[in-house]
Amino acid sequence: MSRELQKKIVEAVLFISEEPVKQERIASVLQLTAEEAEDLVEELREDLADAGRGLQVFAVAGGYQMGTLPEIAPYLEKAFSEEVSGNLSNAALEALAIVAYKQPVTRIEIESIRGVRSEHVLENLLKRRLIRISGRKEGPGRPLLYSITPDFLKYFGLKGLDDLPPLESVEKEEQEEKVEKSVSGED
Numbered sequence: 001m002s003r004e005l006q007k008k009i010v011e012a013v014l015f016i017s018e019e020p021v022k023q024e025r026i027a028s029v030l031q032l033t034a035e036e037a038e039d040l041v042e043e044l045r046e047d048l049a050d051a052g053r054g055l056q057v058f059a060v061a062g063g064y065q066m067g068t069l070p071e072i073a074p075y076l077e078k079a080f081s082e083e084v085s086g087n088l089s090n091a092a093l094e095a096l097a098i099v100a101y102k103q104p105v106t107r108i109e110i111e112s113i114r115g116v117r118s119e120h121v122l123e124n125l126l127k128r129r130l131i132r133i134s135g136r137k138e139g140p141g142r143p144l145l146y147s148i149t150p151d152f153l154k155y156f157g158l159k160g161l162d163d164l165p166p167l168e169s170v171e172k173e174e175q176e177e178k179v180e181k182s183v184s185g186e187d
Helices: 003-016 023-030 034-050 070-079 090-102 107-114 119-127 150-156 167-184
Strands: 055-060 063-068 131-136 144-148
Touching (some): 003 023, 003 034, 023 063, 034 055, 090 119, 107 144
Antiparallel strands (some): 055 063
């Protein structure tokens, strides 16, 4: 099988897959080694970039996926504005950040950090499959434990949790924002 045909097959597989495709699956389909499959995906990525196409291949959630270039996102939002719905609220983003950094974590622990009730936010995040119930905590009442899902990684374009900024830098940015607001009188 020619290299060009292999790339076309990979492109088609990535195009129709809603989930990230693991390197091992590509290798299996084309009867290649994992390294050969990785090289093939990298060639496809370069071919798309060199051709100036609106699509790209990116590594996410332990696999590869095809998606659009970030710079054309505003035009896609405009074209599909009725279909694009449900951006995450600030409350949902707060809860997601807590789950991502503290997982596994209970609802009570999330609420103690946020300072407000969070059961509805957690229900919505569960429905969107951005978090999951990963077990129960030992102790009184055996509360549910929440963790992030591969869909969380996909939603934020992360390869893994290692791609999250270190918590110290996030806390430092928050402190700097508070100082700026108090100096400018916005607080």
